[in-house]
Amino acid sequence: MRVRPIRIFVILVASLIPITLAAIFIFLTLYSWPAIQFNGVHFLFGRIWDLGNLYRNPVMVHGTSVPRGANYGILVFIVGTLATSFIALLLSLPISLLVAMFLAEGVPEQFRPALSLVVELLASVPSVVYGLWGYAVLIPFVANFLGPALASVAGFIPFFSGPVGSGYGLLTASLVLAIMTVPIITSTVYSGLIRVPREIKEATFALGATRFEVVRKVMLPSVRKNVIGAVILGLGRALGETMAVLMVSGGALNYLPGTIYSPITTMAAFIVSQLDSALQDPTGMAVHSLAEIALVLLMIAVLVNIVARALTGGQGHIAYG
Amino acid sequence: MASLTSRALQRRVYSAVSWVLCTFAFALVAFPLFDILAIVFRRGASAISPGLFTQVTNGISGGLLNAIEGTLVLSGGSLLFAVPIGVIAGIYLSEYGHGMFGKVVRFLCDVLTGVPSIVLGYFAYVTMVVELGWQFSALAGAITLAIMIVPYIARFSELELSQIPYSLREAGYALGMKERTVIAHILFPIAWPGILTGILLALAISVGETAPLIYTAGWSNYMWNGHLTKEPIGYLTYVIWSFINQPFASAHALAFAAAFLVVFTVLLINVGARLLVKRRRYFE
Amino acid sequence: MKKHSSNLASKSAALLLSMVVGLVAWAGSANPAQAADQVTLLETGSTLLYPLFNLWVPDYTRANPGVRITTQGTGSGTGIAQAVSGVAQIGASDAYMSDEQMKQNPDIMNIPLAISAQTINYNIPGLNRVHLRLNGPVLAGIYSGAIQYWDNAKIKALNEHLKLPHKKIIPVHRTDGSGDTFIFSQYLSFSTPSWNDSTGYGTTISWPAVQGGIGALGNPGMVQASQTNLYSIAYIGVSFHAQIESAGLGTAVLENRAGRFVLPTPRTVTAAAHELLSKTPTDERLSLIFAPGAESYPIINYEYAIVSKRQASPEVAAAMRKFMLWAIDLKGGNSAHYLNEVRFIPLPSSVSELSRKQIVQIQ
Numbered sequence: 001m002r003v004r005p006i007r008i009f010v011i012l013v014a015s016l017i018p019i020t021l022a023a024i025f026i027f028l029t030l031y032s033w034p035a036i037q038f039n040g041v042h043f044l045f046g047r048i049w050d051l052g053n054l055y056r057n058p059v060m061v062h063g064t065s066v067p068r069g070a071n072y073g074i075l076v077f078i079v080g081t082l083a084t085s086f087i088a089l090l091l092s093l094p095i096s097l098l099v100a101m102f103l104a105e106g107v108p109e110q111f112r113p114a115l116s117l118v119v120e121l122l123a124s125v126p127s128v129v130y131g132l133w134g135y136a137v138l139i140p141f142v143a144n145f146l147g148p149a150l151a152s153v154a155g156f157i158p159f160f161s162g163p164v165g166s167g168y169g170l171l172t173a174s175l176v177l178a179i180m181t182v183p184i185i186t187s188t189v190y191s192g193l194i195r196v197p198r199e200i201k202e203a204t205f206a207l208g209a210t211r212f213e214v215v216r217k218v219m220l221p222s223v224r225k226n227v228i229g230a231v232i233l234g235l236g237r238a239l240g241e242t243m244a245v246l247m248v249s250g251g252a253l254n255y256l257p258g259t260i261y262s263p264i265t266t267m268a269a270f271i272v273s274q275l276d277s278a279l280q281d282p283t284g285m286a287v288h289s290l291a292e293i294a295l296v297l298l299m300i301a302v303l304v305n306i307v308a309r310a311l312t313g314g315q316g317h318i319a320y321g
Numbered sequence: 322m323a324s325l326t327s328r329a330l331q332r333r334v335y336s337a338v339s340w341v342l343c344t345f346a347f348a349l350v351a352f353p354l355f356d357i358l359a360i361v362f363r364r365g366a367s368a369i370s371p372g373l374f375t376q377v378t379n380g381i382s383g384g385l386l387n388a389i390e391g392t393l394v395l396s397g398g399s400l401l402f403a404v405p406i407g408v409i410a411g412i413y414l415s416e417y418g419h420g421m422f423g424k425v426v427r428f429l430c431d432v433l434t435g436v437p438s439i440v441l442g443y444f445a446y447v448t449m450v451v452e453l454g455w456q457f458s459a460l461a462g463a464i465t466l467a468i469m470i471v472p473y474i475a476r477f478s479e480l481e482l483s484q485i486p487y488s489l490r491e492a493g494y495a496l497g498m499k500e501r502t503v504i505a506h507i508l509f510p511i512a513w514p515g516i517l518t519g520i521l522l523a524l525a526i527s528v529g530e531t532a533p534l535i536y537t538a539g540w541s542n543y544m545w546n547g548h549l550t551k552e553p554i555g556y557l558t559y560v561i562w563s564f565i566n567q568p569f570a571s572a573h574a575l576a577f578a579a580a581f582l583v584v585f586t587v588l589l590i591n592v593g594a595r596l597l598v599k600r601r602r603y604f605e
Numbered sequence: 606m607k608k609h610s611s612n613l614a615s616k617s618a619a620l621l622l623s624m625v626v627g628l629v630a631w632a633g634s635a636n637p638a639q640a641a642d643q644v645t646l647l648e649t650g651s652t653l654l655y656p657l658f659n660l661w662v663p664d665y666t667r668a669n670p671g672v673r674i675t676t677q678g679t680g681s682g683t684g685i686a687q688a689v690s691g692v693a694q695i696g697a698s699d700a701y702m703s704d705e706q707m708k709q710n711p712d713i714m715n716i717p718l719a720i721s722a723q724t725i726n727y728n729i730p731g732l733n734r735v736h737l738r739l740n741g742p743v744l745a746g747i748y749s750g751a752i753q754y755w756d757n758a759k760i761k762a763l764n765e766h767l768k769l770p771h772k773k774i775i776p777v778h779r780t781d782g783s784g785d786t787f788i789f790s791q792y793l794s795f796s797t798p799s800w801n802d803s804t805g806y807g808t809t810i811s812w813p814a815v816q817g818g819i820g821a822l823g824n825p826g827m828v829q830a831s832q833t834n835l836y837s838i839a840y841i842g843v844s845f846h847a848q849i850e851s852a853g854l855g856t857a858v859l860e861n862r863a864g865r866f867v868l869p870t871p872r873t874v875t876a877a878a879h880e881l882l883s884k885t886p887t888d889e890r891l892s893l894i895f896a897p898g899a900e901s902y903p904i905i906n907y908e909y910a911i912v913s914k915r916q917a918s919p920e921v922a923a924a925m926r927k928f929m930l931w932a933i934d935l936k937g938g939n940s941a942h943y944l945n946e947v948r949f950i951p952l953p954s955s956v957s958e959l960s961r962k963q964i965v966q967i968q
């Protein structure tokens with residue numbers, strides 16, 4: 001076959017995408033290499049993150065110069081990241097399914113564009129604005145109403161028992177992430193629902209099913225794969241969210257959340273909030289360790305995508321950032 | 322018979338209750354959007370004045386002209402990189418990307434959309450700002466944004482192109498057209514509205530970004546002097562993020578004015594993008 | 606239909622593209638003549654100094670049109686790092702650089718520009734109008750979880766005449782790296798040996814896990830967190846005095862090294878600064894925390910400009926010398942007109958002289 005210049009050109013340009021991703025991966029690995037060597041496996045399972053005493057002279061530990069008392073463990077941030085994402089999806093999945101069904105079958109056709117626009121605009125609100133809103137509206141709401149209500153209704157379950165605290169923490173961060181993942185899940189499921197062949201719907205109606213039964217028992221099961229893919233896409237979004245979480249999470253350090261009201265920290269938020277302090281470490285180990293967090297986050301993002309693809313059989317989806 | 326009727330009634334009630342639940346879920350989702358808009362509008366609109374668009378930021382007061390210009394330059398600049406690369410990558414994926422390499426590119430494209438923006442910012446800071454010596458600059462900021470939005474444009478373009486029936490391509494080749502002619506004169510004109518939608522959505526993303534710019538574009542109180550490197554540049558989201566942390570009321574007013582401008586620009590672009598492909602679909 | 610829409614699309618695309626190109630061209634040609642002979646300085650770092658720079662810069666650049674100064678509030682660590690790497694010309698920092706950092710970067714100078722202080726604030730209904738007495742060991746006890754209730758015997762011992770509620774204390778700390786955390790934890794370290802051994806000081810410290818304790822982002826976050834949480838306590842930069850007032854928080858009277866309880870006022874802050882005048886070394890790296898003297902307020906600090914002796918060009922160096930000399934001048938940047946806005950204290954004349962000697966070394 002003759003090699004056509006246009007193909008070579010197109011392939012070369014398209015290669016920029018894998019090259020960029022590889023560059024990010026290679027750079028982060030190289031940059032965090034001293035930390036990977038110093039921290040070892042302890043990095044992932046240690047609960048204590050301590051920059052050490054930056055004002056005393058560094059000490060040598062295993063041949064590496066680090067601040068006295070330096071200890072880098074990110075278990076607390078991994079747990080915070082997974083817990084907020086998991087609770088967020090637990091909340092947003094049922095709501096998203098209901099909204100998708102509502103949009104697909106519950107409203108007259110002429111209202112659909114306007115109503116679906118609401119969901120799409122929700123996806124387009126910048127995360128720093130979500131943070132601003134979470135900080136101004138959601139935190140007082142959780143501290144004064146939702147938290148106390150939840151504690152009194154479900155307080156017999158240890159995870160939900162009070163004290164409710166300040167409003168900063170796991171519950172508020174999860175709520176913000178839930179709102180941010182709803183449009184991703186809703187739009188993916190909805191686009192599956194409206195592609196269900198008309199014949200199938202009509203056949204089910206003919207059997208005497210109500211409209212809700214059609215959408216719930218026939219249409220929804222037929223887009224199962226979209227649902228799974230959407231949830232994992234939402235997971236990807238929630239794991240990496242930075243600004244909004246930073247502003248409402250309460251920034252826990254060195255302890256795991258005891259209840260749903262506990263302050264927490266996620267990996268992405270921690271990188272932003274600690275880069276400044278890390279830059280004061282004359283040995284550079286703190287900055288290398290932050291790069292290692294970024295590397296772990298990157299690998300989780302890759303893993304999530306692999307799982308999403310395996311489960312949805314290579315069906316790609318585009319999530320709005 | 323009676324039991325059958327009661328069962329039918331039961332099903333009807335169940336359905337009706339479920340629809341109420343669905344409506345309630347929708348209201349639950351719509352509320353945050355309207356509340357965000359209401360707050361940003363109420364606190365932002367009151368801070369809007371002609372000076373906002375004619376003056377540069379002066380300490381903690383003044384206008385936002387430098388930030389508005391910076392956001393336009395950064396987002397516009399990122400499009401200059403991202404549109405050609407993204408659209409051509411989309412053409413590759415749709416027209417040639419069915420082999421192993423295509424699968425890899427498509428997969429990595431999706432992975433790139435999933436890379437947290439702070440990780441991109443961190444990467445760009447150490448490579449472009451420090452190692453390449455560009456310092457805080459429009460170029461470093463625009464390229465970082467471009468890395469963020471290229472995969473969106475690529476996947477949107479692929480989606481649009483791959484929806485065109487294969488028979489149209491065959492018709493082109495039957496007329497003796499070359500591959501590039503088929504792409505440029507048959508496929509592209511058809512797919513263009515959809516691709517443009519993707520570009521506009523990507524633009525909206527770049528306008529609203531904060532985390533990757535803090536350590537790449539920096540911030541400047543002044544109008545950009547046109548230097549691509551070694552000259553920091555302002556942008557609107559910086560004002561939201563940083564001025565809300567200031568002890569002065571004038572700084573808070575600027576932060577909300579900036580939030581107002583960002584939110585409404587982003588929403589306007591989104592609505593505009595949807596109108597462009599309204600007849601086709603509402604979701605993708 | 607299809608034809609029409611694609612026309613519309615290409616038109617809007619062309620419009621968009623020409624807007625982008627036009628904009629870049631316009632921005633590029635905005636004022637090249639003016640930009641050529643102008644010196645651009647970038648100041649970045651401390652969020653405590655940021656408001657002050659934002660007051661200084663508009664006035665200074667209006668009087669000196671040959672220089673453009675951009676200000677950023679990014680945090681002290683960033684300020685130091687970017688002054689060292691040359692990304693910024695002036696790194697603002699609440700903390701001086703460590704010995705190790707100085708050894709690695711011998712060209713870098715720490716130049717005090719003004720003196721700042723920190724207040725300890727609390728929110729106890731009924732007691733916010735009176736000034737609760739606190740000291741380092743009690744604060745260390747609160748922030749380490751050893752003291753859990755406001756009616757703890759140790760707090761009672763300091764405030765015998767007050768009726769303290771049996772309520773859990775909510776200690777609030779900063780989650781972002783911050784000069785406020787640095788000076789607060791230094792006060793705890795210098796006054797309480799056990800805190801020094803277990804936790805120490807820094808811009809981010811490994812806070813002991815206190816049940817119910819919360820983190821907040823930035824000084825506004827600290828004010829908001831203590832306002833919304835009854836029975837909380839927080840450390841807040843003195844620039845936020847107006848916010849603290851309007852939030853109705855109480856301000857604690859702190860025990861100093863001499864065992865006296867003092868309020869943060871211009872008089873007590875100045876007194877503390879004067880106690881340490883003679884101790885300030887020529888490189889001006891000195892903590893002012895827990896100063897001796899009966900009148901000294903214990904939590905004050907120099908606000909530093911971190912700058913390199915070697916600048917890219919003589920023009921930049923000249924512009925920096927001029928600006929910084931103006932900044933420490935009592936008739937310029939150190940005048941009450943600016944410092945009162947953020948509640949800072951001017952440099953005493955002998956320290957001002959040390960700063961001047963450092964500034965003239967910028968080449």
